[in-house]
Amino acid sequence: MTVRRIVPDVPASVEFYSGLLGMEPVMDHGWIVTLADPGDPARRLSVASRDAWRAGPWPSDPQAVSGDP
Template sequence: MTVRRIVPDFQVDSEEAMRASSDFYGLLGLEQVMHLGWAMTLASPSTPTAQITFCTEERTAPVVPDLSMEVEGVDAVYAQVVASGAEIVRELRDEEWGVRRFFVRDPNGRVVNVLGHRGA
């Protein structure tokens, strides 16, 4: 398995808080690379895998995850995680914005969004 990136996910109270976060982290060199209205990702232009995501909610899952991990072969990773007996918070499925993902709870109670880009 190849891990392509790891991204911290932070829940914020409002779109205004997302804008304020974008402005602040813009001062530190990050630029907006995705905005779905309820989720926004900022990245370094020089190192695009250096990212941070802010969410007001999670529209397709029961909770906002604490962390996102992009992997190669998300279906195989899902099978491994299920076989391990780990708690699946949200089943594997395709999202309209081009990713296939599932949520799993780690041993410390944190929710991890494990994803792969479709067609990649």
């Protein structure tokens, strides 16, 4: 995943991109929302707030990925 831009207002951005691209929300955690094209679900766009990067843990943490102690 490549971060292109952090948005200040996730709901407003979701409304904008949904209308512009015809995509629908398929996941909504508040701080990050993923939109997908109903005709081609592989086409996706995630919109995240700055708070998304504080949520962790991230895959660079081996415990987060493997679950090993």
